[in-house]
Amino acid sequence: MKFIEFGPEKKQVSVIGAGCMRIAGMDKNQADEFVRAALDGGINFFDHADIYGGGRSEEIFGMLFEKDPSLRDQIFLQSKCGIRKGMFDFSKEYILEAVNGILSRLKTDHLDSLLLHRPDVLMEPEEVQEAFDELYKAGKVRAFGVSNQNRFQMELMKSAVTYDLCADQLQMSLVHTPVIDAGLNVNMADAPAIMRDGGTLEYCRINKMAVQCWSPLQAGYFGGVFLNKEEYKELTAKLNEIAEEKGVSADVIAYAWLLRIPAKMQVITGTTNRERIVNAAKAADIDLKRSEWYDLYRAAGNRLP
Numbered sequence: 001m002k003f004i005e006f007g008p009e010k011k012q013v014s015v016i017g018a019g020c021m022r023i024a025g026m027d028k029n030q031a032d033e034f035v036r037a038a039l040d041g042g043i044n045f046f047d048h049a050d051i052y053g054g055g056r057s058e059e060i061f062g063m064l065f066e067k068d069p070s071l072r073d074q075i076f077l078q079s080k081c082g083i084r085k086g087m088f089d090f091s092k093e094y095i096l097e098a099v100n101g102i103l104s105r106l107k108t109d110h111l112d113s114l115l116l117h118r119p120d121v122l123m124e125p126e127e128v129q130e131a132f133d134e135l136y137k138a139g140k141v142r143a144f145g146v147s148n149q150n151r152f153q154m155e156l157m158k159s160a161v162t163y164d165l166c167a168d169q170l171q172m173s174l175v176h177t178p179v180i181d182a183g184l185n186v187n188m189a190d191a192p193a194i195m196r197d198g199g200t201l202e203y204c205r206i207n208k209m210a211v212q213c214w215s216p217l218q219a220g221y222f223g224g225v226f227l228n229k230e231e232y233k234e235l236t237a238k239l240n241e242i243a244e245e246k247g248v249s250a251d252v253i254a255y256a257w258l259l260r261i262p263a264k265m266q267v268i269t270g271t272t273n274r275e276r277i278v279n280a281a282k283a284a285d286i287d288l289k290r291s292e293w294y295d296l297y298r299a300a301g302n303r304l305p
Contacts, residue, residue: 001042002284004264006076006210007113007143007166013076015259015284017045018277019214019268020061024053026272028063035064037274039074041281047169047212047268049080049117050102062107077106078113080147080169088120095131099140114141115169118148125160132163145169145210151203168204169268172213174235174254174300175226180261181302188305201263210264216255217270227251238299242292248282253296255283260293 003012018038023031035046048058058079065072081098082088099114114135116128135141145167146154154165170179179201185193204211219226226232227239227250239250246253255267269280288296298304 001281002259004210004266008164009142011076011112011143013045013210013266014043014281015266016041016043016255016281017047017078017212017266017268018043019270020046020048020057021052021270022057022272023060024056026060028060028067030272031060032064032067034272034274034277035061035071035075038277038281041278042284043277043281044074045076045078045266047078047080048102048106049083050098050105051080051083051117055101055105058102058105062105065107072108076112077108078115079106079111080115080117082117082120088118088122090116090120090123090128092127092131092134095128096134099135103140110139111141113143113145113166115145115147115167116149119146119153123157125157128157129160129162132161136163143167147212147214150198150200152198154203165207165209167210167212167266168200169212169214170200171215171218171221172211172258173216173218173226174257174296175219175232176215177297177300177302180297184302185305192302201261205263208264210266211261212266212268213258214268215270216258216267217251227254232300235296235299235301238296242288242296246286248286249279251276252279252283252286253288255280256286256288257293257296259283259286260288 002015006013079102082090132144143166144163145165147169149168178196181192182195217225228236239253243250243253258267259265271277
């Protein structure tokens with residue numbers, strides 16, 4: 001496993017993270033087996049959100065800490081808040097309320113990282129700062145970040161927030177690459193040249209923020225896994241070719257493609273299958289050649305200018 005430094009405490013976190021959205025559908029024993037399998041594979045990063053399973057994912061995870069308190073020290077624990085029914089809410093009152101709920105469900109006294117979940121157009125940076133300050137000084141949150149935000153939204157937040165933003169969680173996969181496409185097609189008069197995000201990937205690299213890739217095997221917005229789909233025949237063939245050469249499965253190569261980007265990349269998996277999470281950990285040890293990276297990008301249907 002490979003690790004990156006995260007947050008002001010420079011914690012070592014695995015480049016493969018276990019996304020916990022689907023843990024809501026597991027019982028306590030199944031969740032325990034999954035978490036321990038991930039840890040055995042070198043994965044110490046677990047990503048939650050208060051909306052996952054309506055809070056049930058965090059509750060089940062909390063049962064594991066309740067059963068074995070020593071487990072908490074082995075885990076870098078991240079959760080997210082800010083999504084409410086029909087709206088987003090970054091108000092001080094709601095952030096504080098949400099974090100208290102998260103900590104209660106997780107049966108822990110602190111989060112290693114808190115992300116604000118998607119942008120809130122009505123955000124007032126001064127309120128966010130007040131919330132972060134209160135949470136940090138109380139020892140409830142040790143690092144802060146965002147999800148699905150562009151560089152200007154992060155700059156707006158930083159106009160008042162004095163804490164470093166340590167991560168931006170973005171949807172990225174081999175077939176969902178808008179944060180990459182525009183950077184390759186600068187000044188071109190075609191659709192890939194449209195700057196949809198303001199240079200978010202480059203901004204995260206400049207500011208040494210972790211880029212956490214969610215839905216790393218998905219096509220579009222929850223459009224299903226792209227592996228072995230008829231419309232991605234060329235990509236499947238190239239993934240299988242490289243995977244066979246390196247002695248791993250195609251999904252490992254898809255993860256490794258994201259990790260090859262020279263930023264503080266993390267892949268947040270969505271599986272709750274023990275064998276698949278252990279298999280995913282192998283991606284950290286795969287170093288794709290530059291030619292392989294671009295071959296896969298083109299096989300996914302992208303044209304280089």
